Amino acid sequence: MNYILFDGPSRNSLLPFTYTRPVADLRIGILTIREKWENYLGYTTTTITEDYLAEKYPMVEMDENVMINASFLPNYELVELVKGLEANQAIFKDDEVIAFFATENQDDINFEDYEAIEFDDDVIKIEHTWDIFSKNGEAIQEDFDLLTKGRTSQPIPSTVNTIAADNIFIEEGAELHFVNLNASNGPIYIGKDSLIMEGTSIRGPLALCDNAIVKMGAKIYGPTTIGPFCKVGGEVNNAVMFANSNKGHEGYLGNSVLGEWCNLGADTNNSNLKNNYAEVRLWSYETESFAKTGLQFCGLMMGDHSKCGINTMFNTGTVVGVSANIFGSGYPRNFVPSFSWGGSSGFTTYLPKKVFEVAEVVMKRRQIELTDTDKAILEHVFEETKKYRRD
Known part of the structure; x- marks a missing residue:
C-alpha cells in the first residue's frame, strides 16, 4: 500500500514551523511525525503539502493510496485501522478525517459516499x-x-x-x-x-x-x-x-519550541509566565492577531534560521518567524515577523541575500548544503510574510 501524509486543516495554526516544512516533518517526542508513521507502518511515506514545498517534499501517487492526516500521531490501535482501510472507507475522530482510501483515478473526494469508521480511542493530535x-x-x-x-x-x-x-x-x-x-x-x-x-x-x-x-x-x-x-x-x-x-550557553528556555538552524546567544532568557499569572495570548497567523492559548505557561516559538544575540530577553508568549535576527537591549515585541533584523528599538527587513550568506556558513559547519530548493522556499516565505514587516 502507498501511504501519503497530508497537512490537513491545522497547517496554518502551526506556522511559523510549517512555513518551511510539511506538518509531517514536525518533531514531537523523539521522532518527527513522519518517522513515527513510517516506523509503525513499515513503509516510507510521501507528502501532500503547499505547492512551494512540493519540490523538496514530493508526493508519489499510485493506483491505490491511503491518505493520512499528519496532525494525528500514530498508535498501535490507529495503525491497525489504517492498514485495514479498503476502497471507499475513511477513519474519523470527532468529525475530522484521520485517514481515507483513495485511488489515482479519483478526482474529487466526497466523504458522504464513504463508509465512516469512528476511532474512539485516545490519540495525540497536534493542532x-x-x-x-x-x-x-x-x-x-x-x-x-x-x-x-x-x-x-x-x-x-x-x-x-x-x-x-x-x-x-x-x-x-x-x-x-x-x-x-x-x-x-x-x-x-x-x-x-x-x-x-x-x-x-x-x-x-x-x-x-x-x-x-x-x-x-x-x-x-x-x-x-x-x-x-x-x-x-x-x-x-x-x-x-x-x-x-543551538542554545549552547547559560540562560533559560522554557515551554518553548525552536525550529531548525536557530541559535540563542549567551544568557538569552525567555519568560514563560506573566507577572499577573494570566492566560498567555500568542500571535495567530490565521487571525493575524493575538489569540488565547488556554495556557498559563507559554514561552518562545521561533521559526527556522532565526537567531538572537547575547543577553536577549523574550517576553511570555513570543512568536519569532523564519530567518529573523534579534539583538540589543530591552524586550522585542511579542511578534517578530519573518526576515526581521533588529530588536526593541525597531526592525528593518533582513533581505534574503544576507540570510542565504549566513545560512550557507552555518549549514556548511554541519556538512549540509543550502540548496537552490531551500533558497526558493525561503524566498517564497519572504514574499508571503511581507505584510507583517514595517520598515
Missing part, C-alpha cells in the same frame, strides 16, 4: 504550536515504547547517578559520565553518538536525539526534546528543539 511542547511528554513516552520494545539499552556507565534506571535507554555510541539522570517522572532516551557532559542534571521525560550535545552543568527538566545535532547548555524546561539548533 497548535503550543501542542508541540504541551503534549511532548505523552509523545516521548509513546516513542520510547516504540523504539525500545524488545531491545536492550547500552550499559549505564558506573559514574552516572540514576533514579529509575529501568526507564533509561542509551543507544550505541552515546557518551556520558558524572551526570545525574532521574527517570522517575518519565523516560530518558539518549540517542546514538550523543554526548552529555559532566555535571549535567536531567529529570525526564527527555528525548536526546542522535548526535545531540548537552554541555557541562546543564539543568534539563522534562518533558524536553533536544533534536539531532542540537547543542544545549544552561537551564531548559519543557522545550522542543527540532534539529541543528
